[in-house]
Amino acid sequence: MQARTVFITGASRGIGAALARGLAADGHRVALAARDGDALVELAAETGGLAVPLDVTDGAALPAAVAAAEAALGPIEVLINNAGVSGSAPLARTDDALWARTLAVNLEAPFRLCRAVVPGMVERGFGRVIFIASNAGLTGYAYTSAYCASKHGVIGLCRALAVELARSGVTVNAICPGFVDTPMAQAAVDTIARTTGRDPAQARQALERLSPQRRLIEPAEVVHAVRSLLPEAARGINGHALALDGGQTLY
Structure with missing residues (x-):
């Protein structure tokens, strides 16, 4: 597979760190964006990637982060919107702060990053936009109204962009783990x-x-799903929300 420049948010731990390690091991150039500075620097040193300290809710900082990554590694060819937060509360105790924070990280930040990165992909005729969503975007769970709403929004954004960009060489898909x-x-x-x-x-x-x-689900399973979307041979997979949950959404 051709080496690509990959920008990963929420890269300092969990799924993001697994993606950083796995894709770097595959030979891709990885830009690792996260708030956790120390963990981020350590992971960048481990993977040979570029640490990009970033709060994804800071809309003014996003263009500079993208520019820094592209200056160091080349044009971003794969954007993985992985950063996310979750919180649980009954509806009556879901305050405005929880609602706003959840949508800011899980939905608004991916939208703004797509807006910053996708035009360059379209201009070059190739790109992969991958949202690490959740099966909460395919169904509903009690006590997680903000989280479910944010992930349903992500899948809607994914599908809208997939249709908009269908003839551009850019594909847009979502991985929806349990x-x-x-x-x-x-x-x-x-x-x-x-x-x-x-x-x-x-x-x-x-x-x-x-x-x-x-x-x-193991983080390595998410890495495998992402890998499958990167080759040129995967160009027909577009607008898909892949449930990666052992069949949970079926019952």
């Missing part, structure tokens, strides 16, 4: 344990039982 074995899933385990009185093992099992496979 619970992935990352710090974000551990935070969900901790919340279940705290609110239900279960021990951590029981709380983890509660998440695992959501999947017909009775397990969490």
Whole structure:
């Protein structure tokens, strides 16, 4: 596969870090964007990538981050919108701050990054835009109205851009994992344990039982799904929201 310049948000841990390691190992040039400066610098040193300190909610900082990545590594050919936050609360206790923060990180930032990066892809006649969404964008979960709304929005954005860019050489797709074995899933385990009185093992099992496979998704599975979208031979995969959840959305 041809080496590409890849820009990954939320790259310092979890799925983002797995993507950084996996795609760098494949020979791609990786720009790693995240707020966590120390972890980001360490990961960049490990992978040979470029650390791009960035708060994705700072709209004014996005063009400069893109410009820095392109100056160092070349034009961005693959944009992976991975940064995300989650929070849970009943509707009556979902305050404006939780709602605004969730949509700012999960939906507004990917929109602005696409706006900054995609025109160059179109001009060059090649690009891959990949959203790391969630199966929460394909269904609904109680106590996560802000998160579900943000991920449904991401999938809508993905599909709209896929149609808009269909003749440009740029494809736009979303990967929709279930619970992935990352710090974000551990935070969900901790919340279940705290609110239900279960021990951590029981709380983890509660998440695992959501999947017909009775397990969490591994970060490496997300990396594999992303890899499959990168080759020229994948150009017909466009506007797809791939459920990566062991069949959870089927029942």
